[in-house]
Amino acid sequence: MTVYGSARESKIYILVTTVFLYAGGTLSQKVQVHFHGATVLSWKVAGKDVLFQSREAIYDNQAPIRAGIPIAFPHFGQWEAGPTHGFARTSRWKLEEGPQKDSNGNATVVYSLVDTEETRRLWNHKFKLTYTLVFGDTAFKTTLNGRAADLRTTSAGTAGTVARERLGLAPLTVTANCPYCGYRTEVTDLYKGHVEQICRLQYLSKILSRMALCFIKVKNTGDTTFNFTTLLHNYFRVDDISAVTVSGMQGLEYIDKTRNFERFTESRELLTVGEFVDSIYINTPSSHVITGINGGRTLRMDKENFPDTVVWNPWETMSPNFPDLGNDEYLSFICVEAGHVVNPVTLTPGEEFTAVQLLTL
Ligand SMILES: O=P(O)(O)OC[C@H]1O[C@@H](O)[C@H](O)[C@@H](O)[C@@H]1O
Structure with missing residues (x-):
């Protein structure tokens, strides 16, 4: 695996890190991460993007970017103290490391965000967020006989x-x-x-699958305890929303934001989307399988320390409320978001919280 990366100012207001991963001389993955929100904009595997970017997305370094993987922190959802889903997705992050090839041959890039006067005005706490992204191939052994x-x-x-x-x-x-x-x-x-x-006819071979690992660390660097909620707001690009399924919710309690935050129990083995959906599933399993991803792919999402999963699609009914989303674009994405949102995390001074999601296809 060869890794090339660059962090560049492509336009005055756009600062993007681009990572190219080559396997056997062929471009295998291309990743773009915006400094605004450390938003992963695009994760192309063999030329096809796993992530969705709205054609109306705003790249003004002010608004959150409706694309890829925005990060909600320190608050998921509407918040009286500040912007919806917190300020992390609208802050300029710092590139701490990379992009570089790590000892496993994967590409890593590390961003960080610390409190500023502005963040303390909204939320008076000292913190450091470290966001490590790893892209690569997962190799596993298989035995070939015959x-x-x-x-x-x-x-x-x-x-x-x-x-x-x-x-x-x-x-x-x-x-x-x-x-x-x-x-x-x-x-x-x-x-x-x-x-x-x-x-x-050797007996050992490798099958390669592609992975993106998003690892978030929150450290309380102040001298008072704080609470927060956080989430990785994954926008997955799909071929046709009506053909998408999401596994892992059957029997779980969920909060339905489309029905006054009432709680229900999910009966379906596989979720499908045919209307406006905005559900917070509580205590979800550590993995979900999502079918119908761009190019007919199946994606597996594994997570640790993200006990909740939010599923969102505005459908045609709600789409006009989002100026940075085309009216027909609801057909082309599903948000399946890994979060710690129902019960806030409490961090005492010096304490750290870590959570990770691994996307594999
Ligand atoms: O428009 P925003 O702030 O990016 O949020 C999009 C959606 O994000 C989801 O995570 C929420 O559950 C929805 O309620 C919300 O509408």
């Missing part, structure tokens, strides 16, 4: 088109359960290095 004419897999595996071509076999699409994360995935191609292994 001979050229009998290429088959055991627990999981693949027979890539290139490998099969070399073996004189017709193309084959293999689906397999990923032994690393468990979800069923379709694998149709192999990297060159692994092709050699398969041609020689």
Whole structure:
């Protein structure tokens, strides 16, 4: 994996970090992160963006950017003390490290945000937020058994088109359960290095999946205790909202913001969206699987220390209320947001809170 990165001022008011990840000489991922809010704007995997950017998004370094992964802190939702979802998404963050290649071969970039006179005016506390982003390939081992004419897999595996071509076999699409994360995935191609292994019928190969890891740390750097809520407001780009499913909510209690914040129990195994949705699911499992992501992909979202999951889509009914969203754009995204929002986090002086989400496809 080769990693190139730059932090550049592309226009006077736009400061974006761009990270390019190459695998086997091919551009595998391209990531863009805006300094305004440390908002991940775009995460392109094999040319297709996993994240949604509104065509009406405002890049004036004032308004929150309706794109990618804005961060809510120190408050999720409307807030009498300051802007909705807090000030983190509308603050200029500092690039602390990177973009650089870490010891695992992944690309990392680290941003930070500390309190200022302005933040203390809204919320009189001292803090340091550290936001570490890691992009790369997750590799896992699989065992390939058999001979050229009998290429088959055991627990999981693949027979890539290139490998099969070399073996004189017709193309084959293999689906397999990923032994690393468990979800069923379709694998149709192999990297060159692994092709050699398969041609020689070696027993170990690699399947690569792409991952984005967002790791947030909040430190209380003051001398008084504070409470906060926080959330990663993921906007996922989808092919067609009506075909999207989200797993992991069945049997859970949720707060329905579209119905006066009343609480209900979710009966569906898989959520689908066919109307205005604004739900806070409480105590969600550590992972959700989202289907229908741009290009027919399936995304797995794992999370730690984010006990709640918010699902939001304004549908055509509410979209006109958002000037930075095109009226038909609700068809092209779903927000599935990892948060610590129902019960606030309390931090005593010097204490730290960390939470992480891992997106894999
Ligand atoms: O328009 P904003 O402030 O970015 O918020 C968008 C939506 O974000 C969601 O997280 C909230 O649950 C919704 O209530 C809100 O409308």
